Amino acid sequence: MSITENVARVRAQIAQAALAAGRRPEEIKLCAATKMNDAAAVREAIAAGVDCCGENRVQELVQKSRENAYHGAPVHFIGRLLQTNKVRQVVGKVELIQSADRLHLLEALQAEAARQGIIQDILLEVNVAREESKGGFAPEEILPLVENFGRFSALRVRGLMTVPPICQNSGENRKFFQEILDLSVDIGAKKYDNVCVDILSMGMSGDFADAIACGSTMVRVGTAIFGPRRYAAPQP
Numbered sequence: 001m002s003i004t005e006n007v008a009r010v011r012a013q014i015a016q017a018a019l020a021a022g023r024r025p026e027e028i029k030l031c032a033a034t035k036m037n038d039a040a041a042v043r044e045a046i047a048a049g050v051d052c053c054g055e056n057r058v059q060e061l062v063q064k065s066r067e068n069a070y071h072g073a074p075v076h077f078i079g080r081l082l083q084t085n086k087v088r089q090v091v092g093k094v095e096l097i098q099s100a101d102r103l104h105l106l107e108a109l110q111a112e113a114a115r116q117g118i119i120q121d122i123l124l125e126v127n128v129a130r131e132e133s134k135g136g137f138a139p140e141e142i143l144p145l146v147e148n149f150g151r152f153s154a155l156r157v158r159g160l161m162t163v164p165p166i167c168q169n170s171g172e173n174r175k176f177f178q179e180i181l182d183l184s185v186d187i188g189a190k191k192y193d194n195v196c197v198d199i200l201s202m203g204m205s206g207d208f209a210d211a212i213a214c215g216s217t218m219v220r221v222g223t224a225i226f227g228p229r230r231y232a233a234p235q236p
């Protein structure tokens, strides 16, 4: 199956999941998770009509930007920014940073966006299953954080993002998606400085239909569009 056919199939599945949940298909944006796929693959996905691209690694973002791979679609950053000295290569270069996952990073993003004189849109990443291996705020940290978001004057929270555990059986992640939806409703019920919640980024190749049933407005899909990623074989 080609990337073009895959995008069409994923779109149809998104529409089906939306309609089954009494939602309009247009409410859900399709973000192509492009990690480990080259500029040609990214261009094909954009031509096939994905709404945006999500990059995981700064190096790939820089490289593919240089190759003009994202022409015609916004690019988002969706990976872990472990080294805050890399924020310069991301802030102001992407439409949305989906993976703002800790206070120290927020401070670094704020400093860089202020230095550039821009407002950077971000999502707060929630570690909904409290997995050791993953970044993200614990669910109970989110409300106190947004209540005091006025100090991040160069950032604007647009919503929440989450990466739940890889699920073995369909439906397993619904409780996590529902928890994020509930949290976003709590935030949306009040008015906080520099915060609005119009994006819920949740759902990947294996579970996007469940995420859509639970209110997702953006699914990040890699494998179902590009096929399995080829990780380099370990060197002997």
Ligand SMILES: *Cc1c(COP(=O)(O)O)cnc(C)c1O
Pocket (backbone or CB within 6 Å): 033, 035, 056, 078, 079, 163, 204, 205, 206, 220, 221, 222, 223, 224
């Ligand atoms: C790789 C990745 C995805 C896409 O995962 P697939 O299972 O290949 O669809 C989505 N979100 C993030 C943050 C990712 O790193």
